[in-house]
Amino acid sequence: MDLKEIQNLIKFVANSGVAEVKLEMDDVKITIRTTLEGNVTETTYVQQMPAQGVLQQPLAPQQVAPVAVVPAVPAIENAHFITIKSPIIGTFYRKPSPDKPMFVEVGKSIAKGDVLCVIEAMKLFNEIESEVSGKIVKILVDDMSPVEFDQPLFLVDPS
Template identity: 85%
Template sequence: MDLKEIQNLIKFVANSGVAEVKLEMDDVKITIRTTLEGNVTEATYVQQLPVQNALPQAAAPQQITPVAAAPVAEPVETNNYITIKSPIIGTFYRKPAPDKPMFAEVGKTISKGDVLCVIEAMKLFNEIESEVSGKIVKILVDDMSPVEFDQPLFLVDPS
């Protein structure tokens, strides 16, 4: 039962003059109570009951909205660039400590093995090293923001 159906049910019950309606379906239990004066809805309870031994095809599809990491200010031609991606999930830091300088800046030339950033995962700080040599063209993630596995972090021009 979706939200629109629940809203329509509430309107129907409010206009019918019934004081209380209880509805139980497979895994949903709904109770709607109204006051008699003015037919105003007083309380609506929607309770999801635990489902035991549910079949996978019986499960309702859930909509997952992806979260964007950082807004892109301008489009960058990425055909000639190498993308350095996050090898783990965690929090992205551009500095080794708050009072230290940044590991990598846009325009900086890097070599293979240079530390580009730190990703903190479960209180462990993991140094992310460059696997290529080149010049940093763009940093795709803001400092101190969460990153996902395989999320692009840097664009590097290898030429």
């Protein structure tokens, strides 16, 4: 893993809102910690060299510009919508596989039990089913993005 890939990973983690990420590959271990105050990122890079022991290089903290959170739909309009949230931590996918169509689109009517997305957690793909009937108003997460437990995924108009 080169420095450019590490820097891109730091930026991705800082913008995702995750507090800490640990990545271990064959000969590389990376830990990235972020704080919400000022979004300072602390990164520890450890590379195992054959027959040479361990080399640990703390990388300089990265300053990342604070990300402004703007509500997608004004709160007054959200009052009658139902929010479908993530039941687990993982990676959000809108399709069952790369060559298949999206599970749902904005404006599509859904019924209770319809599959809305898949969340991958620890190499297991979990289908997330709707607990309500209605129409998809907004998809709040980008495809292939990390999601947290209880993170809003969809807004549904039950009427």
